[in-house]
Amino acid sequence: MKTILAAALILAPTLASAQTADPAPATAERGGGLLGQMGGLLGGGGAAGALPRIGSIGAGNAAGLLGYCVKNRLLGTGGGTSGAAGVLGRLTGQKDVQSQPGYAAGQAGQVQAPGGQALSLDGLRGQVKNQVCNLVLNRAKAFL
Numbered sequence: 766m767k768t769i770l771a772a773a774l775i776l777a778p779t780l781a782s783a784q785t786a787d788p789a790p791a792t793a794e795r796g797g798g799l800l801g802q803m804g805g806l807l808g809g810g811g812a813a814g815a816l817p818r819i820g821s822i823g824a825g826n827a828a829g830l831l832g833y834c835v836k837n838r839l840l841g842t843g844g845g846t847s848g849a850a851g852v853l854g855r856l857t858g859q860k861d862v863q864s865q866p867g868y869a870a871g872q873a874g875q876v877q878a879p880g881g882q883a884l885s886l887d888g889l890r891g892q893v894k895n896q897v898c899n900l901v902l903n904r905a906k907a908f909l
Contacts, residue, residue: 819897819904822871824862825863827901828865830876830901831852835850852909856905
C-alpha cells in the first residue's frame with residue numbers, strides 16, 4: 766500500500782509537467798496539487814515531507830536517471846531518436862550534461878529534486894519503477 770501511495774504522490778503532480786516541452790520546474794499547484802493534499806500521510810505536507818517531483822529535476826539528473834532506466838531495461842527499447850536510447854544519446858551529447866549536478870546520482874537510480882528532495886528507484890517495485898522511468902523519459906525529452 767505504501768508503494769502505491771508513493772507512486773500516486775510522485776506521478777500525479779508531475780504528469781502534466783513531464784509531458785510538456787517546458788523544462789521549468791513543476792509546482793505543487795500544477796497537476797491538481799495532489800502532493801500537497803496527501804503529503805501529510807507520509808509524515809508532513811511541507812517541502813521537508815514531500816516526495817520529489819520528476820518535473821523539477823535538472824538535465825543532469827534526468828540524463829543519469831534515463832541511463833539507469835535504460836541499463837536496467839525499465840523502458841521500451843523503441844528505436845530512433847524518440848526512443849529511450851536515442852533520447853539518452855542526444856541528451857548526454859549536449860555540452861556539460863554529464864558534469865552537471867545529479868548526473869552521477871541519477872546513474873545510481875537517485876532522483877534529486879531542488880530543495881534536497883531525493884528518492885531511490887531501487888526502493889520502488891514493478892510497474893511503479895517503470896512508470897517513474899517513463900516520466901523521466903518525458904522530462905529528458907523536455908531538455909532536447
